Amino acid sequence: VGVSAASAVRVRVDAGGTVELDAGGAPARRLIPLWLRENCPCPECAHPGGGQRIVDVTELPDDVRPAAVSVEGGELAVEWGDGHRSRYPLADLLASDVGDDLPPAELWDAATVLPGPFAAAALAADTAQLRACLESVHRFGCALVHGAPARAGALEDVVALFGHVRETNYGRLFDVRAQADPANLAYTGRALGPHTDNPYRDPTPGLQLLHCISADAGGGETTLVDGFAVAELLERADPDGYRLLAGTEIGFRYHAPGVDLRSRFPVLRLDAGGVLAEVRWNTRSCRPFGFEPGLAEAYYRAYRGFGRLTADPLLVRRLALRPGDVIVMDNLRVLHGRTEISAPGDRHLQGCYADRDGLRSRLRTLRRAEHEGGHP
Numbered sequence: 052v053g054v055s056a057a058s059a060v061r062v063r064v065d066a067g068g069t070v071e072l073d074a075g076g077a078p079a080r081r082l083i084p085l086w087l088r089e090n091c092p093c094p095e096c097a098h099p100g101g102g103q104r105i106v107d108v109t110e111l112p113d114d115v116r117p118a119a120v121s122v123e124g125g126e127l128a129v130e131w132g133d134g135h136r137s138r139y140p141l142a143d144l145l146a147s148d149v150g151d152d153l154p155p156a157e158l159w160d161a162a163t164v165l166p167g168p169f170a171a172a173a174l175a176a177d178t179a180q181l182r183a184c185l186e187s188v189h190r191f192g193c194a195l196v197h198g199a200p201a202r203a204g205a206l207e208d209v210v211a212l213f214g215h216v217r218e219t220n221y222g223r224l225f226d227v228r229a230q231a232d233p234a235n236l237a238y239t240g241r242a243l244g245p246h247t248d249n250p251y252r253d254p255t256p257g258l259q260l261l262h263c264i265s266a267d268a269g270g271g272e273t274t275l276v277d278g279f280a281v282a283e284l285l286e287r288a289d290p291d292g293y294r295l296l297a298g299t300e301i302g303f304r305y306h307a308p309g310v311d312l313r314s315r316f317p318v319l320r321l322d323a324g325g326v327l328a329e330v331r332w333n334t335r336s337c338r339p340f341g342f343e344p345g346l347a348e349a350y351y352r353a354y355r356g357f358g359r360l361t362a363d364p365l366l367v368r369r370l371a372l373r374p375g376d377v378i379v380m381d382n383l384r385v386l387h388g389r390t391e392i393s394a395p396g397d398r399h400l401q402g403c404y405a406d407r408d409g410l411r412s413r414l415r416t417l418r419r420a421e422h423e424g425g426h427p
């Protein structure tokens with residue numbers, strides 16, 4: 052009903068109380084009264100510490116309306132019918148609020164030059180190096196670190212740079228070495244095709260770290276494949292197969308004495324906008340499919356197609372890990388495996404799981420500190 056202009060932002064309020072902010076250029080931002088009242092940043096409505104809401108959205112009146120609206124010194128000032136006054140920084144109202152400021156994922160193949168390797172000592176001493184390493188995990192799904200101590204337990208210090216160990220029934224850290232009576236295929240000497248770990252857990256660990264302690268056996272090179280790149284190739288070659296892997300839940304299970312872990316997920320999990328968010332690829336721990344023959348045939352075609360692409364030499368990177376090397380992987384994106392252990396010897400890796408959210412939180416705080424020229 053009213054129009055007022057100040058600085059570069061024009062404010063208009065319509066008959067229903069919706070406030071329109073027009074900064075020129077971008078489309079005008081339109082905010083309904085309920086949204087404005089719920090998001091009042093005053094200390095009665097939002098906690099001054101972390102900004103968490105105190106106001107209870109369910110208790111606001113249905114017909115909440117602004118009584119007066121104006122722009123004063125870079126802020127939108129609203130006076131409400133009940134006398135409450137709100138002031139919002141215009142920059143906050145105009146910012147697109149829901150997005151993340153982290154860079155998008157970038158696909159890679161065997162030939163792509165990836166950031167790093169990163170020196171373990173530099174990660175601990177230099178926040179710019181740590182930021183670059185964590186950003187590599189975020190953008191590419193992996194980072195290689197050199198020069199960690201080649202002793203059992205040293206992985207704890209690497210995880211502590213950005214997050215916390217996710218303890219499981221395999222322990223805080225698990226050992227991967229050839230064993231006489233292995234409880235898991237990873238503990239034998241045979242080749243392991245590219246896979247993600249532990250899809251039978253819900254939630255599935257979002258990060259895996261592998262730390263090389265000794266590498267005296269022959270063979271046993273580590274393989275890495277970008278599962279997002281595999282999915283994109285499948286989508287191009289067989290769009291129906293891609294949709295089937297994305298739209299069909301299958302069962303996963305790990306069963307051992309004292310343990311019976313089960314979950315259901317699609318191989319490719321898309322977000323609500325249809326963008327690929329998570330890959331689970333572990334043919335060893337899928338439960339038998341329960342499909343009728345028509346669907347079973349179509350599913351196997353897509354599933355085997357994806358599996359063949361994971362072995363494509365154009366996609367698979369091979370790394371001969373040296374003692375002190377650590378790979379940090381996004382376990383919901385990057386597949387790992389190893390070539391056959393061809394000559395006996397002491398090959399000892401230690402691994403652990405962690406979560407994506409802690410790494411991204413640390414990355415955001417490091418990026419903000421760099422941007423502001425301060426220290427985290």
Ligand SMILES: [Fe+2]
Nearest residue numbers: 237247248387
């Ligand atoms: Fe694994």
Ligand SMILES: [Zn+2]
Nearest residue numbers: 091093095096
């Ligand atoms: Zn308030």
